Amino acid sequence: MSLHILGTGSYLPPTVATNDDLAKLVDTNDEWISTRTGIRSRHVSTDEPASVLAAKAAKAALENSGVRAEELDLILCATVSGEFIVPSMACLVQREIGATCPGFDLNGACSAFLFLMETAAAYLSTGRYQKILIVGTEQMSRILDWTDRSTCILFGDGAGAAVLEPGEDYLGSHMTVKGGEEVLRVPTHKGISPFWTAGEEHPYVYMNGSETYKFATRSIPQEVEALLSQCGVEQSQVDWVICHQANRRIIEAAARRLKGIPAEKFLMNIDHCGNCSAASVPILLDECNRKGIFHRGDLILMCAFGGGLSSTACLVRW
Ligand code: UT7
Numbered sequence: 001m002s003l004h005i006l007g008t009g010s011y012l013p014p015t016v017a018t019n020d021d022l023a024k025l026v027d028t029n030d031e032w033i034s035t036r037t038g039i040r041s042r043h044v045s046t047d048e049p050a051s052v053l054a055a056k057a058a059k060a061a062l063e064n065s066g067v068r069a070e071e072l073d074l075i076l077c078a079t080v081s082g083e084f085i086v087p088s089m090a091c092l093v094q095r096e097i098g099a100t101c102p103g104f105d106l107n108g109a110c111s112a113f114l115f116l117m118e119t120a121a122a123y124l125s126t127g128r129y130q131k132i133l134i135v136g137t138e139q140m141s142r143i144l145d146w147t148d149r150s151t152c153i154l155f156g157d158g159a160g161a162a163v164l165e166p167g168e169d170y171l172g173s174h175m176t177v178k179g180g181e182e183v184l185r186v187p188t189h190k191g192i193s194p195f196w197t198a199g200e201e202h203p204y205v206y207m208n209g210s211e212t213y214k215f216a217t218r219s220i221p222q223e224v225e226a227l228l229s230q231c232g233v234e235q236s237q238v239d240w241v242i243c244h245q246a247n248r249r250i251i252e253a254a255a256r257r258l259k260g261i262p263a264e265k266f267l268m269n270i271d272h273c274g275n276c277s278a279a280s281v282p283i284l285l286d287e288c289n290r291k292g293i294f295h296r297g298d299l300i301l302m303c304a305f306g307g308g309l310s311s312t313a314c315l316v317r318w
Pocket of ligand 1: 027028029032033036037110149150151153207208209210212213216246247250275277305306307
């Protein structure tokens with residue numbers, strides 16, 4: 001499939017909540033959070049909803065790419081914490097950045113950025129689209145149960161974006177879904193139907209942490225091994241790994257399984273971002289891009305997992 005990454009962008013809201021700050025809200029402490037997850041702080045939005053975070057990341061990606069908003073042919077967004085169900089996040093971003101092209105959203109939870117890449121690559125392959133903006137954005141703080149210490153300490157707010165054009169740099173992808181809501185879900189509001197008689201569940205993140213952990217540590221290496229063998233690429237040829245930032249221990253466990261990829265190739269920003277769900281992969285991608293870590297021709301392996309349950313991996317040439 002066709003894809004070349006022209007540029008990236010990200011935006012983190014300025015307010016930072018440290019583990020000590022959260023210890024004032026729930027029965028937790030910096031030592032527990034940092035040793036179990038690798039998280040020391042996360043950004044939290046105080047007045048910018050997910051669409052504003054998205055538009056700021058999108059503008060940064062356009063600038064990094066040297067592309068004007070009017071040149072975009074399509075906008076694809078992903079979020080689980082947008083302020084509206086209608087209009088879509090893509091419609092709000094289109095207006096905010098001054099684009100005129102169509103756009104739509106997809107829901108892939110923490111794997112969403114890889115689903116966006118896959119969708120964009122398919123559209124670019126048709127030859128009908130020349131410039132596609134993809135954005136993952138989350139205001140996770142609005143859908144967390146701030147009395148549940150097992151989930152509220154894990155997530156952060158932010159947005160990441162990339163501008164894509166046709167090219168030969170999407171070397172392959174591998175995606176798996178194991179459908180079900182038992183392990184990880186965010187219910188919607190039950191509404192006020194006078195006919196509805198069944199119960200209500202709080203519209204906040206619910207996660208069985210240990211089941212998610214087991215799923216992640218098993219599925220990431222499986223996806224990566226399947227992807228690399230499909231692409232005919234050895235682990236030793238991979239230059240960098242951008243993995244969904246859910247837990248440092250999950251990434252380290254995956255690195256131990258994938259023995260051919262040295263542990264230092266697994267890039268991380270979880271210490272200051274936490275888990276930004278659909279925004280996690282593109283925020284890290286942009287941070288590394290701006291630090292000048294990537295060189296032309298580098299093979300970047302991206303992998304993610306999350307609600308669905310889903311696990312995904314793709315290989316991109318920088
Ligand atoms: O992007 C979505 C994907 N999400 C993930 O990948 C998350 C995957 N899961 C995890 O990262 C880990 O399971 C957690 C970090 C969520 C939990 O770590 P754990 O080592 O699996 O802890 P646990 O759930 O087994 O809990 C151990 C203990 C429990 O106490 P008891 O029952 O042993 O007395 C918990 O109540 O830790 C307690 N605990 C806490 N203590 C202090 C749970 N949360 C906290 C907390 N602070 N924030």
